[in-house]
Amino acid sequence: MKRRIPLVICFGIGILMLAQFMIPHPISREFGSTVNKWYIVLAAFALVLAIGNLIRHHSTKIRRKKTDWPYSIVTLSGMVAMSIIGFAGGIDPDSLYQTIYLNVLAPLGSTMFALLAYYMASAAYRSFRARSLEATLLLAAAFIVMIGFMPFGQYISPRLPAFAEWIMKVPNMASQRGIMFGVAFGSIATALKIILGIERSWLGGKK
Amino acid sequence: MALLLLIFSIAPPTQVQAIDKPNDAGSAILIEWELSKDDETIEKYVILRSTLPDTISEKIGSIIRGNNSFEDDNTDNEKQYIYTVAAVKDDATSYSMPSDIVQSSPQFFNTGRTNILVCILVFTMFLALFVQRARIGKKLFVRKIPGLDAVEEAVGRATEMGKPILYIPGLGDIDWTATIASMNILGEVAKKIARYDTPIIVANRWSVVYTVSKEVVREAFIEEGRPDRFKEDYVRYLTEAQFGFAAAVNGIMLREQPATNFFIGRFWAESLIMAETGAQTGAIQIAGSDSVLQLPFFVAACDYTLIGEELYAASAYLSREPLLMGSLKAQDYGKLIVFVILILFMLLSFFNINLLYLLEVQ
Numbered sequence: 001m002k003r004r005i006p007l008v009i010c011f012g013i014g015i016l017m018l019a020q021f022m023i024p025h026p027i028s029r030e031f032g033s034t035v036n037k038w039y040i041v042l043a044a045f046a047l048v049l050a051i052g053n054l055i056r057h058h059s060t061k062i063r064r065k066k067t068d069w070p071y072s073i074v075t076l077s078g079m080v081a082m083s084i085i086g087f088a089g090g091i092d093p094d095s096l097y098q099t100i101y102l103n104v105l106a107p108l109g110s111t112m113f114a115l116l117a118y119y120m121a122s123a124a125y126r127s128f129r130a131r132s133l134e135a136t137l138l139l140a141a142a143f144i145v146m147i148g149f150m151p152f153g154q155y156i157s158p159r160l161p162a163f164a165e166w167i168m169k170v171p172n173m174a175s176q177r178g179i180m181f182g183v184a185f186g187s188i189a190t191a192l193k194i195i196l197g198i199e200r201s202w203l204g205g206k207k
Numbered sequence: 208m209a210l211l212l213l214i215f216s217i218a219p220p221t222q223v224q225a226i227d228k229p230n231d232a233g234s235a236i237l238i239e240w241e242l243s244k245d246d247e248t249i250e251k252y253v254i255l256r257s258t259l260p261d262t263i264s265e266k267i268g269s270i271i272r273g274n275n276s277f278e279d280d281n282t283d284n285e286k287q288y289i290y291t292v293a294a295v296k297d298d299a300t301s302y303s304m305p306s307d308i309v310q311s312s313p314q315f316f317n318t319g320r321t322n323i324l325v326c327i328l329v330f331t332m333f334l335a336l337f338v339q340r341a342r343i344g345k346k347l348f349v350r351k352i353p354g355l356d357a358v359e360e361a362v363g364r365a366t367e368m369g370k371p372i373l374y375i376p377g378l379g380d381i382d383w384t385a386t387i388a389s390m391n392i393l394g395e396v397a398k399k400i401a402r403y404d405t406p407i408i409v410a411n412r413w414s415v416v417y418t419v420s421k422e423v424v425r426e427a428f429i430e431e432g433r434p435d436r437f438k439e440d441y442v443r444y445l446t447e448a449q450f451g452f453a454a455a456v457n458g459i460m461l462r463e464q465p466a467t468n469f470f471i472g473r474f475w476a477e478s479l480i481m482a483e484t485g486a487q488t489g490a491i492q493i494a495g496s497d498s499v500l501q502l503p504f505f506v507a508a509c510d511y512t513l514i515g516e517e518l519y520a521a522s523a524y525l526s527r528e529p530l531l532m533g534s535l536k537a538q539d540y541g542k543l544i545v546f547v548i549l550i551l552f553m554l555l556s557f558f559n560i561n562l563l564y565l566l567e568v569q
Contacts, residue, residue: 018327022320025313026232039382043415050414050444057443067462105448112450116476119483126486127507176499179515183497185541186519187384188330189534194387198338198530201394201522202387202423 007197014195054079141167217294218244219301220252220275225290225309228278230320230569233313235280236288240303243294246272252292253300254279259287259308269295282311319569329544333537341533349535354493354511355524361491362399365466371406372396373465375456375481376420377472377496378449380413384519385497389472390423391522392495396469397427401436408459409442412452417444453477457484470494470509471518474501482508495521 013035020032058072086097128139147153148164193199220240228235243249254277255264270277282288290306341347365372374396376389393409400407409424411417421442428437445455457480460468468485470478470492478494478501485492486508494505495513505512513521516538523531552562 022317022324023315024230024232024317025315029232039415043413046414046418050411050417053417053439053442053444057440060440068458071458105451108454109448109450112454112480113476116480119479123479123483123486123504123507179497179499179502181542181545182514182516182538183499183519185330185538185545186388186497186516188327188541189334189538190384190388190391190519192327192331192334193531193534196334198334198534199391199522201391201526202419203426 003200003203006203007200011195011197014191018195051079217249217296217299217301220292220294220303223290223292223303223306225288225306227309227311228280230314230317233284233311234282235278236282236290236309236311237276237278238290238292238306239276240292242273242275243301245294245296249294249296251295252277253295255291255293255302257289257291257305259289264291284311284313286310317569319567322565323568330537330541333540334534337533337536337540338530339533340536341529344529347529347532347536349520349524349532352513352517352520352524354495354513354517355521357491357493357511358396358525359399361467361469361493362396362403362405364491366403366405368466370466371408371463372400372467372469373456373459373463373485373490374407374409374469375472376409376411376416377470377474378412378452378477379473381415381419383473385473386416388497388519388522389495390419392469392471392518392525393420394423394427395522395525397424398431401428401431401433404433404436406438407441408463408465410452410456410459411442411444412447412449414444417442449475449477450480453480456481460484460488460490464488465490468492470496470505471513471521472496474498474505479504479508485509 016031017035020028020035055076058076060066061069061072062076082097082100085095085100089095089097091097124142127135128142129135144160145164145167147156148160148162148167153160153164190199194202220243222241223238224240225236225238228237238254240252243252249272251269251271252274253269254267256267256279257264267279267281268277277292279288279290287308287310289308292303294301294303337347362372374393376393377383377386379386381387397407407424409420411420424442425434425437428434445452459465460481461484465485465488468482468490470482470485471494474496475498478496478498482492482494482505492509493511493513494509495518496502496505497515497518499515502512502514520535520538523535555562
């Protein structure tokens with residue numbers, strides 16, 4: 001029974017949402033909108049559990065003085081402070097909450113994003129060492145595309161930019177589309193397997 | 208005087224047709240007309256509507272010259288309407304003949320999505336066929352996927368080293384199919400972990416994904432008969448902030464030094480930040496994503512990468528369950544049909560026969 005009820009709910013809602021996609025009638029749209037609202041309510045409940053997990057994990061870390069435990073104090077303090085500021089002062093565009101968000105959290109996120117350039121250089125160095133035929137091909141293709149798209153490229157050969165563009169538009173695009181076809185069928189298969197109850201890994205297994 | 212009027216008058220639009228907008232939820236009417244013969248010299252077309260039985264027309268909108276259609280998306284499904292289109296130039300206005308009476312109504316089936324329905328039905332047929340064949344014990348060949356063969360080795364390595372396994376189910380919420388596929392793989396990985404009694408860290412970005420992954424891991428431990436070995440701290444919620452999440456995952460990698468990292472699901476720009484940090488810690492890394500733009504980063508930074516459809520095949524491949532293996536065959540036949548359609552459409556295009564409209568989705 002513990003397994004059957006989720007399977008029945010999954011089948012019923014799965015078929016209804018599939019039908020909802022095909023039916024443009026207002027009743028169908030209303031149903032879709034209601035289900036989405038339910039999802040938001042469920043997500044709110046899940047957020048309570050998630051925050052509980054966060055608090056439990058970091059308080060245990062602080063209590064047991066695990067590696068780098070002072071960072072956990074920063075995490076918990078930040079969460080509590082932002083909650084108090086948000087509840088007390090609101091989240092309007094001129095509020096303190098938004099000011100902190102835009103001047104502390106957003107720049108921190110941008111800083112992480114900026115680090116991507118260094119990670120790219122490091123990953124490129126490892127990938128472009130021509131240790132195998134595939135790596136050599138990767139190196140050659142990347143070299144041609146990079147040089148071809150630089151203004152400098154056309155001075156080496158006037159045909160180089162066009163060749164670089166051909167690599168991007170033909171072999172690269174063809175392989176991307178091949179992957180996308182596979183992904184599309186994989187998505188449909190996964191959805192159908194779950195709706196029809198063939199795939200039960202999310203319930204712990206086949207029984 | 209009559210000659211002057213003829214010189215300064217403009218030709219009206221003709222053949223005004225008003226129809227209920229197809230495949231919608233009602234409340235919309237499409238108006239089409241033949242352009243005025245003076246289209247190049249006029250300013251715009253004004254659309255007028257009268258609601259029966261009232262015959263007074265009201266202006267509901269206008270559109271610049273050169274356009275011959277307008278959508279009135281503010282109609283009442285209970286009422287009947289008549290439309291007139293006027294060509295306007297300076298002070299001169301020339302009215303068309305009124306359209307026929309029209310009424311908007313909601314539809315019960317979107318015919319613009321018939322192709323999707325056919326596709327799903329054909330695919331379901333293949334799925335049922337191959338699942339049935341698997342059920343009666345027919346052997347189905349599935350090619351080797353090195354990334355999935357390495358899962359056992361990766362879990363074993365972590366067990367030998369006494370280090371945890373880090374599993375990232377992507378940064379997509381639960382409504383991404385890749386996240387759902389990741390949950391299926393997590394179930395299989397968690398069973399192996401429960402068998403070997405290796406610690407696991409599942410780091411989540413979304414609260415709903417956190418609750419689902421927690422249940423998946425817990426159920427896997429129960430399935431393996433070791434519910435007492437499951438720890439609440441195995442599944443963690445970090446943050447919804449994209450790069451905050453990446454920073455937190457990097458922190459886990461550097462502090463807890465997992466022996467194996469799994470990056471399975473939907474990823475965006477943070478993929479390389481996490482995968483490269485993992486590579487620098489010396490962990491075995493297995494990635495899988497349907498995000499075409501992130502795959503090259505994973506290929507560069509990870510030991511094994513599940514590319515596109517392999518992500519969706521992983522659960523069947525790992526569990527070796529015949530019913531799930533049957534679904535892989537259905538996927539292959541689906542691709543074969545697409546391949547045949549592509550070749551056919553290409554050949555037809557040589558004879559100027561364009562059937563691409565059959566693939567359009569509304």
